[in-house]
Amino acid sequence: MGNQSLQPDVSRREFFQVAAGAAGVTGTVGRAAAQEGDGGGGETVTIDMTDDLVFDPDERTIAPGTTVVWENVGGVGHSVTAYEDEIPAEAEFFASGGSESEEAARGAYPQQGDVAGGETYEHTFDVEGEYGYFCIPHETVGMVASLTVTTEPQGGGDGGVQEGLPSVPEGLITLGVGAAATIFAVFAFAYFFLKYGGDYGEG
Numbered sequence: 001m002g003n004q005s006l007q008p009d010v011s012r013r014e015f016f017q018v019a020a021g022a023a024g025v026t027g028t029v030g031r032a033a034a035q036e037g038d039g040g041g042g043e044t045v046t047i048d049m050t051d052d053l054v055f056d057p058d059e060r061t062i063a064p065g066t067t068v069v070w071e072n073v074g075g076v077g078h079s080v081t082a083y084e085d086e087i088p089a090e091a092e093f094f095a096s097g098g099s100e101s102e103e104a105a106r107g108a109y110p111q112q113g114d115v116a117g118g119e120t121y122e123h124t125f126d127v128e129g130e131y132g133y134f135c136i137p138h139e140t141v142g143m144v145a146s147l148t149v150t151t152e153p154q155g156g157g158d159g160g161v162q163e164g165l166p167s168v169p170e171g172l173i174t175l176g177v178g179a180a181a182t183i184f185a186v187f188a189f190a191y192f193f194l195k196y197g198g199d200y201g202e203g
């Protein structure tokens with residue numbers, strides 16, 4: 001009886017060790033999945049307008065829902081004005097000063113639409129596509145720029161939106177399968193333990 005009565009105790013300890021392991025793996029999978037769910041739009045990026053008469057950077061790729069803030073970091077006044085025929089058809093026209101069209105914006109500057117030194121203009125981009133825009137007083141000296149709005153992951157260069165979210169689906173699947181197998185093993189073990197374990201005492 002002495003030897004046999006030890007058996008259930010050892011088994012019970014092993015049972016709890018396995019169960020703890022399974023819980024740990026399951027917890028890890030849960031956290032990883034939750035992290036992947038983060039990261040929507042609503043980001044803000046800044047583009048400088050400088051006394052060198054440029055937009056900096058003059059090309060930028062952003063995700064839909066991103067708000068672009070143009071900041072005049074110099075002392076010379078600028079405008080941010082969309083090229084009406086260089087934006088997606090479904091996108092709304094945008095211009096500092098709020099003009100409804102490129103022609104109106106050109107006609108109203110500088111009484112309307114000037115972004116003076118230290119000031120900003122911002123616009124949120126929801127429609128995917130290519131956007132061309134310019135600065136009214138400095139268009140002729142090349143103060144033009146473009147934006148690309150896309151859900152495609154960026155190819156690096158400007159601190160991609162997706163950074164910090166490594167693609168881990170394979171690892172997750174492996175973890176998930178491992179956790180499921182472990183949990184199944186625990187339940188199978190518990191089943192047999194409960195069904196046959198009691199026999200040790202009487203047998």
Ligand SMILES: [Cu+2]
Pocket residue numbers: 053054077078079135136137138143
């Ligand atoms: Cu300018």
